[in-house]
Amino acid sequence: MKAKLLDLSFDELVEKLTAVGLKKYQAESVFVWLNKGYAFEEMTDIAKGQRELLKEFIDIPVSIAQRFVSRDGTQKFLFGLTDGEFVEGVLMKYKYGYTLCVSTQIGCNMGCVFCASHLEGKKRDLSSGEILGQVICVNRMLGGDTQDRKITNVVLMGMGEPLDNFDNVLSFLYNVNHPKGLNIAMRNISLSTCGIAPKIYELMQRKLQINLTVSLHEAFQDKRERIMPVAKAYDIESLIKACRDYFQATGRRVIFEYTLIKGVNDAQADADELARLLKGFPAHINLIKLNPVKETGLKGTTDKEAKMFADMLAAKNMSVTVRRQMGVDIEGACGQLRRKATSLR
Numbered sequence: 001m002k003a004k005l006l007d008l009s010f011d012e013l014v015e016k017l018t019a020v021g022l023k024k025y026q027a028e029s030v031f032v033w034l035n036k037g038y039a040f041e042e043m044t045d046i047a048k049g050q051r052e053l054l055k056e057f058i059d060i061p062v063s064i065a066q067r068f069v070s071r072d073g074t075q076k077f078l079f080g081l082t083d084g085e086f087v088e089g090v091l092m093k094y095k096y097g098y099t100l101c102v103s104t105q106i107g108c109n110m111g112c113v114f115c116a117s118h119l120e121g122k123k124r125d126l127s128s129g130e131i132l133g134q135v136i137c138v139n140r141m142l143g144g145d146t147q148d149r150k151i152t153n154v155v156l157m158g159m160g161e162p163l164d165n166f167d168n169v170l171s172f173l174y175n176v177n178h179p180k181g182l183n184i185a186m187r188n189i190s191l192s193t194c195g196i197a198p199k200i201y202e203l204m205q206r207k208l209q210i211n212l213t214v215s216l217h218e219a220f221q222d223k224r225e226r227i228m229p230v231a232k233a234y235d236i237e238s239l240i241k242a243c244r245d246y247f248q249a250t251g252r253r254v255i256f257e258y259t260l261i262k263g264v265n266d267a268q269a270d271a272d273e274l275a276r277l278l279k280g281f282p283a284h285i286n287l288i289k290l291n292p293v294k295e296t297g298l299k300g301t302t303d304k305e306a307k308m309f310a311d312m313l314a315a316k317n318m319s320v321t322v323r324r325q326m327g328v329d330i331e332g333a334c335g336q337l338r339r340k341a342t343s344l345r
């Protein structure tokens with residue numbers, strides 16, 4: 001199998017390409033071209049003969065297979081990978097620029113009952129270059145390159161559990177942050193996890209300035225186990241302890257995601273327990289209205305109910321917002337698009 005150059009760090013790439021006969025400055029130039037999203041044949045400052053030497057590698061391992069544009073400007077992508085698999089991404093436009101939501105795995109093993117990504121389990125991890133490739137090809141599609149970046153923020157909230165693909169996700173973070181690459185600041189990157197507590201400690205040791213987002217969705221241990229099997233392995237108290245320690249070590253405020261499911265986790269008792277759990281912790285709670293996945297039979301709350309739940313938390317001095325829904329008309333919940341594409345094959 002051909003090696004994907006985007007899986008390598010800058011130094012590794014330069015070493016590999018000088019070993020096959022490129023000059024050091026040419027190898028460095030290949031790194032920059034790749035991060036701009038250019039294929040080998042487009043790297044016109046490298047002589048044709050030298051470009052031949054690159055044929056044993058893969059340049060951009062991700063392509064845009066399908067694109068849907070919402071009335072509100074949100075875009076949804078189906079990315080094609082070199083082995084015929086697909087993953088999803090979402091692009092959101094804000095005042096300051098674009099945020100891209102990328103996938104880290106094909107499918108997912110975490111089994112959260114409300115999510116479409118786990119329905120067929122995890123197929124495989126994405127390599128770091130396949131995560132980076134998603135950012136690179138959308139940035140190029142938007143007319144950006146490494147100097148004039150269009151994508152300013154990245155969130156690891158697409159398909160998959162980033163902390164279940166730890167090493168590749170870390171390589172991705174270092175590469176997307178590389179000054180000769182897209183140079184996206186760590187502070188502009190958010191990693192979302194379902195709560196693999198020991199991995200939060202591993203991440204903490206890297207002392208990165210990324211934002212940590214934890215998908216909580218339930219404050220009661222027994223109820224959380226029912227909707228998120230990961231809670232059986234890492235209970236809620238140890239998860240919150242890990243988050244508090246993470247905040248202590250990095251100074252970065254942790255954000256908790258709470259997807260409101262009608263009749264499951266949206267009662268006053270749930271709000272009370274959530275407030276108790278996070279008391280005295282400078283955390284922010286992001287309420288999300290469930291995007292119903294037909295296979296699950298679960299229902300989302302109304303705007304009014306979401307607002308009521310937010311008010312219950314605010315009354316207890318919690319920092320809380322209801323996430324603005326974007327792209328509702330282009331088929332939204334995580335993992336649904338890939339299911340559609342693969343069932344068409």
Ligand code: SAH
Nearest residue numbers: 115157160161192193194215257290291333
């Ligand atoms: N595995 C990671 C990141 C991917 S999921 C995690 O669990 O955080 C990204 C976010 O989307 C999570 O908060 C997840 O719980 C939420 N999510 C998944 N399916 C959803 C749905 N149908 N409606 C609303 N949010 C959903």
